[in-house]
Amino acid sequence: MRALVSVSNKAGIVPFVKELVELGVEVISTGGTKSILEENGVQVRGISAVTGFPEILDGRVKTLHPMIHGGLLARRGDAKHQAQLSEHGITPIDLVVVNLYPFKETISKEGTTFEDAIENIDIGGPAMLRASAKNHQDVTVMVDPADYEGVLNEIKESGKTTPETRRRLAAKVFRHTAAYDAMIAGYLTEAVEEAHPESLTVTFEKKQDLRYGENPHQKAAFYEAPLASKFSIASATQLHGKELSYNNINDADTAIQIVKEFTEPAVVAVKHMNPCGVGVGATALEAYQRAYEADPVSIFGGIVAFNTEVDKATAELLHELFLEIIVSPSFSDDALTVLKQKKNLRLMTLEMGDQGGTATRYASIRGGLLVQEEDYAGLDEANITVPTKREPTEKEWEDLKLAWKVVKHVKSNAIVLAKGNQTVGVGAGQMNRVGAAKIAMEQAGEKAVGSALGSDAFFPMDDTVEAAAKAGITAIIQPGGSIRDEDSIKKADEYGIAMVFTGVRHFKH
Template sequence: MSLKRALVSVSNKEGIVPFVKKLVQEGVEVVSTGGTKRVLEEANVPVTGISEVTGFPEILDGRVKTLHPAIHGGLLAMREKEEHLDQLREHNITPIDLVIVNLYPFKETIAKEGTTFEEAIENIDIGGPGMLRAAAKNHRHVTVVTDPEDYEIVLEEIKETGEVSSKTKQRLAAKVFRHTASYDAMISTYLTKETGELYPESYTVTYEKKQDLRYGENPHQQAAFYKQPLGPESSIANAEQLHGKELSYNNINDADAALSIVKEFNEPAAVAIKHMNPCGVGVGQTIKEAFERAYEADPVSIFGGIIAVNEEVDEDTALQMKEIFLEIIIAPSFSEEAKEILTGKKNLRLLTINLKDTGSEAQRKVTTVHGGALVQEEDVKGFEDAEIKVVTNREPSEEEWKDLKLAWKVVKHVKSNAIVLAKDQKTVGVGAGQMNRVGSAKIALEQAAENAQGSAMGSDAFFPMKDTVEEAGKSGVTAIIQPGGSIRDEESIEKANELGITMVFTGVRHFKH
């Protein structure tokens, strides 16, 4: 058998004892360190201490134990080179054939509330990554395992052939470098954040695979879903699926869009999404009322849509939802009666998300382009952050203010150019993604039809001309909210005054491309 000596040093001790016991049964000598050595000894596994190999004690509270030529020489020697083997014999170094190492729990440490900077630093592993990288570099001769999920396949190959195949060794080596890169990315992110540097000279991010997907946006595209380590709890990546088919690529994108909008509201709210844009948003005294309004906003487009609500789905609301074909319902919780009703629909996905943990700060959003990436702070500015200014002769009424706020919260999440009409605490028209603003306005007004009369219009960016105000006036819009800032603002203001429309400037643009 080619495997004679294994080095074992793990923070995650899941499955390590039975794994190492089976290695010993196959004739492998085991060298180990500190806590791992104690665990193996307590299980009556024969083990050699690292100090017996190096001839040097562990020092500096365990900071230095494996950083020694007796270890790294045994890992990095190329067995096909006679001069390497001569040097090992000259310095009495035994080759190491198998490395089982995982790292100090840095992620788990910084995830704990109240962790100090000093505690975080002490959980940065130095020797572990060094051993892993050395073994992975020399993977033609050394098998390296960092994930307990791989213990079984290694054992199977050793039992069958007495060694680990080249293909498996290469796959495990690649996994090691992904693991250490991710580990370093979390450390660099933590330290960079501590320094307050927002956009450093290199930007490293890491994600952990949550699941493989059947396909991407289209059936011919492969895809997978990854989650951000230590990302905000109130995210689609941390949702718990209670029922229904597996989520698709498009489901996840739409669910994320629905979640982003429903988080804007403190009062009971319901959001319906199709193709990343809201087709209906409603607020009310109860979730049932909010959902009714979201449905009434566009009873055609909601078919096959994704719904997000910000309070528990009760029996009455579930009965209404059941009558419509929906892909997903997202809520903080479902009552037992609601679950019984909705799980009667075999394919309907039910997701629960903790909406109370919205995160204390804006996340960095990464958008890839061919050959690069754009990184920006996410748009978290709300109505309360805007510098509200009524620029027309007439002030909005109390009801108009309610609808203006609703339109403003929703338009922020509609693809630019974006126009949203709101009336009676629900959206009644949405114009998205047009090449000119008046085009989006016409779509929203056409969709609203008679509901445009007395509605409030929200625009994600300023009006470059008065034509949008003119179209709004023709359809009976009575209030408009927009950022302002055009060199021709006065023309829009004059036209609004002429038509009796009240207009509010916010000073905040909400482009979403």
């Protein structure tokens, strides 16, 4: 048996190859891998000794040779192939262990130049992997150190691997090379600033299996982008509690995306991918109290996200409530002591710094994929106008800003009422806008009086303004742009409501 070994990930390679040699396998290898093996007392043949040709072009060309690829691609049961191998003095290669230049690791580093990235695009490695995987009927091919032990055991037992193992490993190889090429394609496509190319190939890495999906009868798993933003639930560190579920991950993602809107201490409570309470304060404790008071019923069994450290006093209040997850940049030692008393409560830390750049949002449909930029638009990107006779007071402006930050994360049709650094009513996902408004107002009750209303899209008629006025709401922020805007403006003026147009819509389906 002959093996070819060429790896950038050296984990486990020395003991693995030592055992191969002890089993009588002839091993051939390339530069860096060969050096490490020989330094550890494992004698192998160099590629040049097999090809009869030196490595050239700074190592760009070393394995791209008929002496290598003929040995990989020849079908063992094909007499014509075997005759050609004999004619050209080519020895078959039965086992291939290759992983690729660290392209992902290279482009993940700060300050990496375009030239550095290009030099870390592997050519020979993918060619060998694809050739071996294509010929998996006869060749065993590995890209993952986790597979070394199983392959060794099969060789020890029967002198070769099983057809089932070879096919499974071949599938893994093609997933590996596809993911590698997808990262390169994505990097180059971004470099030339092509937003929506003629074909889209994206890759994700499995983070964990999930017990089930949205419901117990649905299988599910959690995958993360290989270069995921640090400001993501995929990048969070779990300190305590049971495993995350499918619904937990969706809800936590929503909470994180909302809490990132705030620079002052803020707390967001989420239930079923909609915020049920948002509070802002001078401290984590004050912000949490406001978020809780915004909807003390819906927060039960929810997810809570902080953008500042959780201290002991806040933890003691959190401990009184059943929650699924608490996400924060950090927890004080005393806070952890309090919260860890609940063995199932998931405690997660996540860096809440600048997420930087833009991000892409993918939404799957049956048979396709929708792709769009994340909605990063805030008031800085808005074209603010006040079409009503009365302008908002300073206090109303603060409430309007809070409502506007939150409403863009609420399922459409969406209405948010804010007052005194907290949300007081949220109406989400209704088939008409006035219906969403009525839900928010009912939730707010007497707190609606003197509050500000945020709407994710324009008012198609003046009925929402009429309902707001009757509930005691004094200020409204909405995109504007309806052909019946004038009706809403007149109705607002009739009741003395200050209304702001942003020119920006925030649909979220």
